[in-house]
Amino acid sequence: xxNRYGDISKFVTNPEHLVITEDKxxxxxxxxxxxxxxDLEDCCDSFENIKPFIVTxxxxxxxxxxxxxxxxxxxxxxxxxxxxxxxxxxxxxLRFDFNKCMVKCNQEREFxxxxxxxxxxxxxxxxxxxxxxxxxxxxxxxxxxxxGKFFLRKYGMIDLIPDDWDTSD
Numbered sequence: 001x002x003n004r005y006g007d008i009s010k011f012v013t014n015p016e017h018l019v020i021t022e023d024k025x026x027x028x029x030x031x032x033x034x035x036x037x038x039d040l041e042d043c044c045d046s047f048e049n050i051k052p053f054i055v056t057x058x059x060x061x062x063x064x065x066x067x068x069x070x071x072x073x074x075x076x077x078x079x080x081x082x083x084x085x086x087x088x089x090x091x092x093x094l095r096f097d098f099n100k101c102m103v104k105c106n107q108e109r110e111f112x113x114x115x116x117x118x119x120x121x122x123x124x125x126x127x128x129x130x131x132x133x134x135x136x137x138x139x140x141x142x143x144x145x146x147x148g149k150f151f152l153r154k155y156g157m158i159d160l161i162p163d164d165w166d167t168s169d
Contacts, residue, residue, distance in 0.1 A: 015051040
């Protein structure tokens, strides 16, 4: 399942070839390839300034998707009462603290989601929106870009994911 988006030639990696649509979307992969779009509707920077980051995201889509799949296959709720691990959240939203509720499992399970959309609100974070392929479901995986690397920060309702989640016990 890994490396689903591994063909870098199917992505727009030249900032000069990026084109923004009327609805503030930018296609980084054609429909006949991976059909992935970046949504800049809530972006706080100009299109010209954000182009280099869009290209950076496009070049790392495979790596980001592999990280999401690895998290999906590695981490599980620890079975403790979930109320103890919930974070203060806006009404109608449930968030859990990674450090208080997740444990390693290393058990492969089906990852039946497809990357559909990437939200970029600022030039140091990207939110990947996944849609289920076998049911009506979706989730968001958020990444922070710092020191030239992407770090998973949120997976669905799991929040506050540390830099070293995949190396710590």
